[in-house]
Amino acid sequence: MTLLExxxxxxxGLCTGxxxxxxxxxxxxxxxxxxxxxxxxxxxxxxxxxxxxxxGVGATANSGKELSGRGPTLVRWAALSALGxxxxxxxxxxxxxxxxxxVVPFLVAAASIxxxxxxxxxxxxxxxxxxxVVPAGILLISVYGGxxxxxxxxxxxxxxxxxxSESVWSASVLKSFLLGVANLVAAVGFxxxxxxxxxxALALAIGALVGGWCGPPVVKVIxxxxxxxxxxxxxxGLAGYLAR
Numbered sequence: 001m002t003l004l005e006x007x008x009x010x011x012x013g014l015c016t017g018x019x020x021x022x023x024x025x026x027x028x029x030x031x032x033x034x035x036x037x038x039x040x041x042x043x044x045x046x047x048x049x050x051x052x053x054x055x056g057v058g059a060t061a062n063s064g065k066e067l068s069g070r071g072p073t074l075v076r077w078a079a080l081s082a083l084g085x086x087x088x089x090x091x092x093x094x095x096x097x098x099x100x101x102x103v104v105p106f107l108v109a110a111a112s113i114x115x116x117x118x119x120x121x122x123x124x125x126x127x128x129x130x131x132x133v134v135p136a137g138i139l140l141i142s143v144y145g146g147x148x149x150x151x152x153x154x155x156x157x158x159x160x161x162x163x164x165s166e167s168v169w170s171a172s173v174l175k176s177f178l179l180g181v182a183n184l185v186a187a188v189g190f191x192x193x194x195x196x197x198x199x200x201a202l203a204l205a206i207g208a209l210v211g212g213w214c215g216p217p218v219v220k221v222i223x224x225x226x227x228x229x230x231x232x233x234x235x236x237g238l239a240g241y242l243a244r
Contacts, residue, residue: 001199005037009203013051016204017211020055021176022219023231024153027052028238030204039197045092045148046194050187051204052149056180058212059173066173077174078181080135081142085182088146089189105243107144108151111158112235115228133163138178145179146186151242152179154235161228168224176212 012033020026027048034044060067067074137159145152153175160171190196219227 001037001197006199006203009033009037009200010207013054013204013207013209014211015207016052017055017058017208017213018215018218019211020052020153020208021059021172021212021215022222022227023234024155024157024172024175025151025231025234025238026055026153026208027149028151028241030208034197034200034204037200039200040195042092043195043197046190047197047201048204049089049146049149049183050190050196050201051208053180053183053187054205054209055212055215056176056183058209059176059215060180062213063173063176063216066170067177076135077138077178080139081145081178081181082185084139084142084144085146085185086189088143088148088182089186089194091143092147092186093189093193105239108154108235108242109239111151111155112232112239114158114162115154115232115235119225134159137163142178142182145182149179149183151235151238154231154238157228157231168227169219172219173216176215 012030016026016030019029030048030051031044034047035041039047137156141152141156141159144155156175156179157168157171160166160174161168164171166174
């Protein structure tokens with residue numbers, strides 16, 4: 001990797017961290033960038049997961065007050081995220097990717113549509129508040145986050161806004177923290193057994209740390225409905241991109 005490519009990946013990482021917190025679609029920026037500098041798809045995937053841990057660190061460092069006072073619930077959710085990240089990493093390292101490649105665009109599209117119609121659902125149905133829905137959702141989304149992760153934030157936001165009383169702001173903070181946990185656990189596995197390109201991971205992580213830290217103040221000034229609709233529309237575009 002050349003010095004120019006390193007600095008370009010730092011800039012990409014900055015955009016990745018900011019976009020990842022605001023929209024939940026970090027990988028749509030960072031993954032193609034890693035491919036562009038010559039990494040194979042698997043190496044780009046595992047390197048991207050390692051680097052994206054920094055987004056959760058930066059965002060949590062600048063919005064930790066939102067997580068205070070949640071106690072045992074947050075611990076349980078973090079444990080589920082860690083388990084999901086581990087399962088996702090094992091799937092990537094041991095299993096063929098074909099099944100995920102087929103189903104992922106539909107998951108992202110469904111989550112995006114759910115975001116767009118969320119006010120209507122909440123007005124006529126209320127919260128989808130069965131006690132198992134959120135824990136199961138966190139586990140499954142974290143499996144996907146540990147495996148690949150493009151659009152995982154969109155799916156997470158959709159679940160939280162449909163199934164809980166969380167605001168867009170608090171759901172964004174929780175999304176970054178819990179997906180950060182999943183990425184961290186997956187990253188440990190990839191560091192030991194996966195083809196991580198460490199210079200590329202370092203460059204992305206430097207930028208992503210700053211971008212993740214800048215994300216919370218940006219989200220605070222964006223009108224919630226505008227953010228929800230924007231993420232939903234971008235998510236549909238991401239679903240189309242992944243379907244290709």
